[in-house]
Amino acid sequence: MKNTILILILSFTIGMKAQDLTKSDFKKTEWFADNENRNFYESDTITITRILKFNNENDKLNEIYIKLQRNENGDITELNFKKSGKLIVDDLNVENWTNSKLVGKWKWKFDSKKQILNFYFKRKLHSAFRIESKKNDSIIWKFGHNNKKTESKLNLLVLHLIRLKK
Numbered sequence: 001m002k003n004t005i006l007i008l009i010l011s012f013t014i015g016m017k018a019q020d021l022t023k024s025d026f027k028k029t030e031w032f033a034d035n036e037n038r039n040f041y042e043s044d045t046i047t048i049t050r051i052l053k054f055n056n057e058n059d060k061l062n063e064i065y066i067k068l069q070r071n072e073n074g075d076i077t078e079l080n081f082k083k084s085g086k087l088i089v090d091d092l093n094v095e096n097w098t099n100s101k102l103v104g105k106w107k108w109k110f111d112s113k114k115q116i117l118n119f120y121f122k123r124k125l126h127s128a129f130r131i132e133s134k135k136n137d138s139i140i141w142k143f144g145h146n147n148k149k150t151e152s153k154l155n156l157l158v159l160h161l162i163r164l165k166k
């Protein structure tokens with residue numbers, strides 16, 4: 001009897017997906033991805049990262065430097081998911097220190113059941129990604145302030161995505 005209960009509990013636990021996300025996990029959030037060599041637009045797998053909470057105003061003011069530290073000073077694409085389904089996509093080229101964006105409207109949709117994130121550009125499906133994994137991580141942001149070296153630990157949410165369609 002104990003073995004039967006244990007098997008049922010294990011079956012139930014294995015069947016549940018701990019990484020399931022909902023649309024509200026994206027609404028009104030900002031994420032960033034590596035875009036070295038146009039990875040965000042061309043790679044079969046991408047990783048997007050979200051800073052969950054800033055510890056203080058100094059961290060918020062240095063947000064871009066924190067993102068660059070996390071991405072080892074490589075080019076990044078920033079994704080700003082609006083509540084309405086609108087998406088703002090900005091590419092930061094580190095070498096030239098310039099921001100650029102594709103001209104046209106971006107939209108996003110998330111299918112919670114299938115765990116699929118779709119990006120639309122000019123009303124056409126641009127790319128679709130299945131969420132492969134979700135993990136919590138952190139970064140130690142090191143900076144100098146008033147001739148003092150300071151550190152701040154920031155918590156991150158990291159999603160590994162597999163491209164379904166280009």
